[in-house]
Amino acid sequence: MTELLPVAVLGARGRMGSEAVRAVDAATDLDLVAALGSSDPLETLVSAGARVVVDLTVPDATFDNVAFAVEHGMHAVVGTTGWTPQRLDRLGELLAGNPGTGVLIAPNFALGSVLATAFAASAARYFESVEIIELHHPDKVDAPSGTAVRTAQLVSAARAAAGVTEAPDATRDQLDGARGASVDGVPVHSVRLRGLTAHQEVLLGSPGEQLTIRHDSFDRASFMPGVLLGIRSVAGYPGLTVGLDGYLDLPGTGR
16 A cells, blocks of 8 residues: 655645645545644644645744754745745755755746746747736735746846847836836736736737737636645755746746
8 A cells, every 4th residue: 555645734724725735635645644723833743744844824934834844854845925035045054954855935836827937938038028917816915926026037037048138118207116026127017906816927029029928827726736746746856946847847947
């Protein structure tokens, strides 16, 4: 009989967390050994025998949660935002002291979104201009979204590697924020609207043509195949991986 992989979910009472609990519980190769809320002690992860911890909590808690997992030899799959460069550096130091432990931090677990970002990065070097519009529900606490930031970073890196010049923009007079946030030189515009879930458009333009790459998540169930992929793969990627594309063979991205 095949041994089941013991998995714990943090943030189990939230929208994403409760969806992850159902997905892990339904998977025939996984064993949901713990489903913790914000008031539950992390020591439960140890007594439950978790080998992979899924963190879908809040930015203020995620670093401590993941640090606890790493220090106890548990792999972590993280969908929570709030990972500043400083936090990533601290996590890297923790992982250096715990070789063999893997952490995946994914801005987006929807496979279609990961593909759309890869396609945008591949296409960006062929167009004069590129901008990103991300659209989410109004309960989202961060803007721009982690997915948009990741997309802009990969797009910018691809354009820099290809020697593409800065996109033209004659704007001189503007209200604050009218041209969006600049992420590595790529304008990113955030929309927060009731009725939306998670959506992103990458607009690429050159004289006489425009290419739009759009992905839509209409339900949080769309994130679960990526969450399960991360759970099943994380042990095979020791150290830190940022972006689910690090586990996939995709153009325009890298681990």
